[in-house]
Amino acid sequence: MRIAAPVASVAEVEPVLTAGADEIYFGVVERTRSERFGDAPQNRRLFANLASVDEMRRVVDLARRRGARTALTLNAPHYTDAQVDALCVLAAAFAADGGDAVIVGDFGLLVALQALAIRRLELHASSILACRNAAMVAVLSDLVVRRVVLPRFLTLAEVASMVARSRPMAFESFVMNDACFHEEGHCRTNHLAPADGGPFCLEPMETHHVARDGRPLPTDLAAKLRELDRDCCAWKWAMSSRGFTSTPWGLPYSPCGLCAIPALDAAGVGWLKVAGRFGPTARKLASIEAVRAARDLWLDHRDGAELVRFCQGLRGVPDACRTGRMCFYPEVAQGSPEH
Amino acid sequence: MGDRDDRPVVEVARLFGTPAAALSGLLRWSQAGRVRRDGREAAFGGSTHWPRRAYIGSEACERLLPSDAEARRLEDVAAGRPDVRTTLVFPPASDATVERALRLVALMPSTGEVVVNDLGLGRALREARPTLQVVAGRLLLRNTRDPRVRTTPTTAHDEAGAIGTAFASLLARLGIGRIEMDLGQASAQPAPPPLGLHLSVHVTSRVVAVGPICVVGNLHLAQRDRFRAGNPCRRECLSIETHGVSRIGGIERATFSVVGNAVLHRNGAPEMAALRLMRRVGIVDRVVVVDHGEP
Numbered sequence: 001m002r003i004a005a006p007v008a009s010v011a012e013v014e015p016v017l018t019a020g021a022d023e024i025y026f027g028v029v030e031r032t033r034s035e036r037f038g039d040a041p042q043n044r045r046l047f048a049n050l051a052s053v054d055e056m057r058r059v060v061d062l063a064r065r066r067g068a069r070t071a072l073t074l075n076a077p078h079y080t081d082a083q084v085d086a087l088c089v090l091a092a093a094f095a096a097d098g099g100d101a102v103i104v105g106d107f108g109l110l111v112a113l114q115a116l117a118i119r120r121l122e123l124h125a126s127s128i129l130a131c132r133n134a135a136m137v138a139v140l141s142d143l144v145v146r147r148v149v150l151p152r153f154l155t156l157a158e159v160a161s162m163v164a165r166s167r168p169m170a171f172e173s174f175v176m177n178d179a180c181f182h183e184e185g186h187c188r189t190n191h192l193a194p195a196d197g198g199p200f201c202l203e204p205m206e207t208h209h210v211a212r213d214g215r216p217l218p219t220d221l222a223a224k225l226r227e228l229d230r231d232c233c234a235w236k237w238a239m240s241s242r243g244f245t246s247t248p249w250g251l252p253y254s255p256c257g258l259c260a261i262p263a264l265d266a267a268g269v270g271w272l273k274v275a276g277r278f279g280p281t282a283r284k285l286a287s288i289e290a291v292r293a294a295r296d297l298w299l300d301h302r303d304g305a306e307l308v309r310f311c312q313g314l315r316g317v318p319d320a321c322r323t324g325r326m327c328f329y330p331e332v333a334q335g336s337p338e339h
Numbered sequence: 340m341g342d343r344d345d346r347p348v349v350e351v352a353r354l355f356g357t358p359a360a361a362l363s364g365l366l367r368w369s370q371a372g373r374v375r376r377d378g379r380e381a382a383f384g385g386s387t388h389w390p391r392r393a394y395i396g397s398e399a400c401e402r403l404l405p406s407d408a409e410a411r412r413l414e415d416v417a418a419g420r421p422d423v424r425t426t427l428v429f430p431p432a433s434d435a436t437v438e439r440a441l442r443l444v445a446l447m448p449s450t451g452e453v454v455v456n457d458l459g460l461g462r463a464l465r466e467a468r469p470t471l472q473v474v475a476g477r478l479l480l481r482n483t484r485d486p487r488v489r490t491t492p493t494t495a496h497d498e499a500g501a502i503g504t505a506f507a508s509l510l511a512r513l514g515i516g517r518i519e520m521d522l523g524q525a526s527a528q529p530a531p532p533p534l535g536l537h538l539s540v541h542v543t544s545r546v547v548a549v550g551p552i553c554v555v556g557n558l559h560l561a562q563r564d565r566f567r568a569g570n571p572c573r574r575e576c577l578s579i580e581t582h583g584v585s586r587i588g589g590i591e592r593a594t595f596s597v598v599g600n601a602v603l604h605r606n607g608a609p610e611m612a613a614l615r616l617m618r619r620v621g622i623v624d625r626v627v628v629v630d631h632g633e634p
Contacts (some may be wrong), residue, residue, distance in 0.1 A: 002502060077481040081503050088438040102533075106481075107458070108503035115505075130483075133434045138461025139513070153551035154433075154567040160433045182550035182602070186431065186456075186478050189548055197587060200548065200602075207583040207597075217579070223578070224558060228565075232554050235566045324565065330567050 001265055004172060005288045006046040006277035009053055012284065016336045018248050019285045019293030023069035025103060028090065029163040036143050037083055053093055060097045070299045075105030075126040084112045092233035095121040105129060114143045122146045130185025134165035145223045147172055149273060152180055156260060160267040172271035173264050174328055175257040179239040204239065238325040247315050250286040257328035258294040258311040262304045290314055350625040354394035354428060357577060358409035360630060361395040365416045365423065384629055395429035397550045398476055399601040401436045410446045426452040431478065432460040441467050450572055458513060465514045475510055475518040477541055484521060484545055486593035486604040487585050507534040519627065521545035522610035534547040539625035540614060544603040555579050575594040587630065
């Protein structure tokens with residue numbers, strides 16, 4: 001099992017690779033492209049992209065010297081025809097510089113890149129494409145996609161079912177950082193600046209429940225719904241790195257799937273994804289090191305119970321881990337011996 | 340079916356929230372030949388545009404698909420009404436839902452219609468029944484539509500025009516000849532979708548987001564079991580919904596509703612203006628009205 005991790009600058013390449021990444025991924029948003037396409041989405045994590053093709057070239061060169069792979073994210077959920085044309089040019093330049101893969105979030109761009117058949121360039125399906133079944137993998141396979149990044153909220157049973165029916169496609173699963181409360185492939189909202197409300201799913205909004213038949217809600221039901229709302233806020237807080245905080249040693253209290261490594265390995269998931277392109281370098285490094293340590297422990301000992309103990313001790317809040325509320329795959333926490 | 344002002348012919352479809360509502364609707368159509376007009380139908384089509392197509396299923400939730408028995412009963416009733424057509428609507432699908440969808444379409448006429456919000460499901464259904472009419476659902480069009488962000492005439496995107504040529508070619512490869520979309524603000528010159536794709540628009544609400552977790556569906560669960568993908572529900576979404584308001588500086592800037600695992604924004608005057616414009620230039624040939632039981 002190998003680790004894919006993000007970089008947001010040239011300076012991050014060396015430390016990220018040293019921390020344990022086998023592949024680095026990054027976006028490039030050039031100023032000229034921003035000027036040309038205005039407010040049309042360019043990439044995810046808009047403020048954590050490389051700023052030029054020259055920077056991209058340096059990143060690829062540094063990674064190649066270290067024997068690591070590089071992947072360029074082209075993962076806005078929707079591109080116009082004009083953007084598709086521009087991004088095909090960027091992808092060709094990336095391949096010419098020695099880049100290995102593009103992570104694509106838009107079907108139209110995927111079709112265009114398939115038609116272009118850029119030599120040596122692998123196509124990877126972003127989680128934005130929300131691939132949840134083997135038939136979808138077949139669609140992607142027809143488009144010569146070589147790797148599928150799975151959505152965050154799948155059960156391990158769903159992962160195993162899909163992967164088993166989809167060989168020889170490669171799969172990548174999120175195991176560290178950055179929950180999405182909606183399915184990101186079906187979320188059409190903006191992550192606004194904090195002063196403007198921030199992400200839609202985290203903005204504190206006034207809400208009230210209503211009965212759909214127009215009658216008043218019974219008092220006891222209304223009280224239960226208020227309790228559910230409070231609990232949902234607590235869950236979102238836990239899944240948002242416990243209020244976007246980290247341990248004193250820099251590891252974010254972020255959602256993770258490390259305890260599920262044995263199940264992912266058994267299913268045939270070959271790549272473990274560390275998210276968090278926009279985070280500070282220290283957060284990236286601590287995250288990658290944790291994933292590497294967990295992966296190595298599993299590969300060396302093949303002892304799932306030992307791995308769960310190790311992972312739940314990583315942040316010093318094992319009780320929080322055991323609730324499953326910091327988990328991409330909470331069924332593992334629920335089934336762990338300590339639960 | 341003409342219109343008083345000779346605008347292009349448009350088919351009206353109604354998405355029912357539950358199989359029972361669909362059955363009741365079909366029976367009412369059978370008895371009276373029409374269903375109640377609501378404001379949107381009247382605003383859009385006038386008296387000649389009673390719904391002639393019943394959408395059954397769910398765009399967002401796998402739990403709201405009809406059972407085999409319900410689907411059989413619906414097809415039986417629909418078979419007695421040659422002037423009413425039925426369409427099965429499917430959400431994004433797991434492998435298990437793909438299997439279930441294959442069973443359900445086996446109960447339909449071979450030339451029946453399905454709306455899919457998952458291209459894999461569309462491929463699987465077409466392979467199983469090559470004469471099936473497959474429609475790309477609105478979740479497959481992913482332009483940003485955050486109700487908190489006010490579009491201006493210079494930033495308004497015409498969604499039909501934003502359907503990329505390459506994406507349309509993929510739909511054609513998959514045998515998909517129609518696509519559904521939400522309404523945005525009117526652009527000055529709405530463009531038809533590429534490659535001759537037929538266009539349906541949803542007039543009731545637009546989808547803001549669909550999630551893997553249905554909050555209200557966790558109501559009956561103990562705290563430790565809540566908010567997990569795949570959790571069982573009791574279809575709480577059919578009786579409870581959530582209304583929300585986003586404010587900035589104390590001023591209301593957007594309203595939305597949460598129905599099950601979907602966040603929706605009710606269409607208003609700007610969207611209806613967009614629809615009128617699109618209709619005037621003849622690029623819409625079906626509108627979809629969502630029944631109270633949406634999504």
